[in-house]
Amino acid sequence: MYMKLLKRIIPILDWLPNYKKTQLRGDVLAGVTVAIILIPQGIAYALIAGLPPIYGLYAALLPQVMYAIFGSSRQVAIGPVAMDSLIVATGVSTFALTGSESYISIAILLALIVGCIQFLMGVFRLGFIVNFLSKPVITGFTSAVALTIGLNQFRNLLGVDFVQSDQIQVLYEDFIDKIASFNVHTTIIGLIACAIIMVLRKINKKIPSAIVVVVLGITIMHVFGKELVDVAIVKDIPSGLPSFVLPEVDFYLIRELMPIALTLVMVGYLETISIGKSLEEKQDEYRIRPNQELIALGLGNIVGSFFKAYPTTSSFSRSAINAEAGGTTGVSALVSVVLVILTLLFLTPVFYFLPKTVLAAIIIVAVFNLISVREAVRLFKANNLDFWLLLATFVSTLIFGVEYGIITGVGLSLIILIFRTSRPYVTELGKVPDSDFYRNKNRFKEVILDKEVLVFRFDAQLFYANASYFRERLDHMVEKKGNDLKLIVLDAESINRVDSTGVEMLKDRIKYFEKKNVQFYFAGVKGPVRDALFRGGLLKIVSLNHFFMRANDAVIFHKTGDNKSQIKYAQYIHQAYD
Numbered sequence: 001m002y003m004k005l006l007k008r009i010i011p012i013l014d015w016l017p018n019y020k021k022t023q024l025r026g027d028v029l030a031g032v033t034v035a036i037i038l039i040p041q042g043i044a045y046a047l048i049a050g051l052p053p054i055y056g057l058y059a060a061l062l063p064q065v066m067y068a069i070f071g072s073s074r075q076v077a078i079g080p081v082a083m084d085s086l087i088v089a090t091g092v093s094t095f096a097l098t099g100s101e102s103y104i105s106i107a108i109l110l111a112l113i114v115g116c117i118q119f120l121m122g123v124f125r126l127g128f129i130v131n132f133l134s135k136p137v138i139t140g141f142t143s144a145v146a147l148t149i150g151l152n153q154f155r156n157l158l159g160v161d162f163v164q165s166d167q168i169q170v171l172y173e174d175f176i177d178k179i180a181s182f183n184v185h186t187t188i189i190g191l192i193a194c195a196i197i198m199v200l201r202k203i204n205k206k207i208p209s210a211i212v213v214v215v216l217g218i219t220i221m222h223v224f225g226k227e228l229v230d231v232a233i234v235k236d237i238p239s240g241l242p243s244f245v246l247p248e249v250d251f252y253l254i255r256e257l258m259p260i261a262l263t264l265v266m267v268g269y270l271e272t273i274s275i276g277k278s279l280e281e282k283q284d285e286y287r288i289r290p291n292q293e294l295i296a297l298g299l300g301n302i303v304g305s306f307f308k309a310y311p312t313t314s315s316f317s318r319s320a321i322n323a324e325a326g327g328t329t330g331v332s333a334l335v336s337v338v339l340v341i342l343t344l345l346f347l348t349p350v351f352y353f354l355p356k357t358v359l360a361a362i363i364i365v366a367v368f369n370l371i372s373v374r375e376a377v378r379l380f381k382a383n384n385l386d387f388w389l390l391l392a393t394f395v396s397t398l399i400f401g402v403e404y405g406i407i408t409g410v411g412l413s414l415i416i417l418i419f420r421t422s423r424p425y426v427t428e429l430g431k432v433p434d435s436d437f438y439r440n441k442n443r444f445k446e447v448i449l450d451k452e453v454l455v456f457r458f459d460a461q462l463f464y465a466n467a468s469y470f471r472e473r474l475d476h477m478v479e480k481k482g483n484d485l486k487l488i489v490l491d492a493e494s495i496n497r498v499d500s501t502g503v504e505m506l507k508d509r510i511k512y513f514e515k516k517n518v519q520f521y522f523a524g525v526k527g528p529v530r531d532a533l534f535r536g537g538l539l540k541i542v543s544l545n546h547f548f549m550r551a552n553d554a555v556i557f558h559k560t561g562d563n564k565s566q567i568k569y570a571q572y573i574h575q576a577y578d
Helices: 002-009 019-046 053-059 062-070 082-092 101-123 126-133 135-152 152-158 168-181 184-203 209-224 251-280 292-305 316-324 332-355 356-368 373-382 384-400 402-420 465-483 501-514 527-535 551-560 564-577
Strands: 426-432 439-440 453-458 487-491 519-523
Touching: 002 332, 019 053, 019 209, 019 316, 019 332, 019 356, 053 332, 062 168, 062 292, 062 332, 062 519, 082 135, 082 356, 082 402, 101 251, 101 292, 126 292, 135 152, 135 251, 135 356, 135 384, 135 402, 135 487, 152 184, 152 209, 152 356, 168 384, 184 209, 184 356, 184 465, 209 332, 209 356, 251 292, 251 316, 251 373, 251 402, 316 426, 373 384, 373 501, 384 402, 426 465, 426 551, 453 465, 465 501, 501 519, 519 551
Parallel strands: 453 487, 487 519
Antiparallel strands: 426 439, 426 453
16 A cells, blocks of 8 residues: 555656566667757757756756656656746846846746645645636647747847847837848858758658757858858857756745746646647556646756756657657656756757757747647637637737736636536427437427426536526526416436525525416436435425426326326435435
């Protein structure tokens, strides 16, 4: 029992003792492939975050190790990503000058805050909170942030000192003012790099296109550097591993950083769960545990912040490449870490001549693939309300920025949730000819409607938010039936919960209809719902004889007095409550 619990808390203890030699080749190949992509991406994403390039490699170390130990997925790749990097840049730039020592220390503190929130959410099993971000909100937000990231990289792609912002109107205005001053050499190299990456991805996604353009870029600058002095390069990247340093804790700053930290928590967790779930479906070896993922991400960011890492999460592209290359366990992540360490110790001088426009090309191609036009078109055809939710989140993120975009998305999701739960689907049922079944009159045109009977179905839980709507719709249908109505049957098969407000409303309606000589019966009531009704005092208003297994039984009893099935069902209920 103790060992089983320990394996749940530390998943590496579950898979590492059972590791097979046949898995090693795939894990090593996947680890090398991911590292080849991660190293140039890490440098590029650090630049997005407004940090020196070396910090992108720092962020690729301890977070990966902690996730390999504590993560429930064995294939998700952790490290610096474009979206989180932009959120860091937009959040931290309001407190310090980009690239300054103060800026760096705040970015590292942000990683600690994010990690603590994630860890505590996992410990207290609060992963469900993020479920309030619906898929259309995630898609709209992700697409907007991807577009913003790509547009911000045009400064490096074209060699123009454009302003950096998470508001598209600011970027557009500055772009129009300065586009004429683009650097010809920088632009040519950047566009060629974009073309090469896209062509190689078309040929085979397994080709490490990022490393190909990095090698070409370094070679070109090394050979033709004297003729291309106007092309910005990375220059010196310090060698060596990060030292252990506790982030400077400033409680005032923590309070100010909290909104951006919560945004990073939500976005990072959603990315990890969505990636992990997609990889989970392709194998039968493990299952994703959302709260464990929060713990793993939290520990990765906490421990990473002690070694100069800024906030990290899972990468869509690197996780997919890891799985495609044959990675099946966290060993592939550990191989990637070893290669990053070797790079930090011995290979950073190699990147001296790396053009920044090449890094911009890598980022632009990567993030523009996250813009989901196809999903927007699908939602437009399939669900109009979800489409407008996606569009509202997308537009608000572009215009007002990342933080307000996520707030808008969450707010609209909650409003739609409240709207949908407070006004669920309601319909009258009619009898299918020559059968015992009652079906929706709007879908089955051949059903028979009895002017003396109203079979009423309510497709949701009955609680304080929709009790008034239930009453309103029921009264409307009763009014349409007119004076001929003698029986109301509530088909409760779709009602899975009822609260005290719902019970009191039902009691009030039953009393009201009794005064009008209209009987009120219940059909198909679930056990937990029946419990709530009885606890609420419904049996003081009606007897057990008003409860039936099916709507047809209730109607037959009313019409003929045949109570065989009703007596049997009432006896069953009696036994259940003895």
